[in-house]
Amino acid sequence: MFDPVINKIIKLIHEQLNNSGPISAMFLIGGLSESKYLQKRIREEFSSKVKNSNISVPSQPVVASLRGALEYGLNMKKIKTRRLLRVGSFC
Incomplete structure (x- = not known):
């Protein structure tokens, strides 16, 4: 059911990852990142590509994405680039 997504x-x-250099960490944020199945699949797929297998999920992943959106909404000039210096993927 969730596999296509x-x-x-x-x-x-x-x-x-193909458009970046090596990465040292990956953070999963947003509602779907609370899924243990998604976390498992991402760790299986990317642990070898992330230094020390540093793939993390904050304790409140929905709040992490909401906070970023709020900060951007309050000060749109604050973001200098849309790509992190160390690329992360957001789910």
Whole structure:
């Protein structure tokens, strides 16, 4: 049921990683990142590509994405680039 969505997420993360150098951490944020199944699939797929297998999920992943959106809404000039210096993939 979720596999088509998760496969698309994995594909998008691969695209991000192919366009970046090595990464030292990956943070999963947003509602779907609370899914243990998604976390498992992403760890299986990307642990070897992230230094020390540092793939993390904040204790409140929905709040993490909401906070970022609020901060951007309050000060749109604050974001200098839409891509992190160390690329992360957001789910």
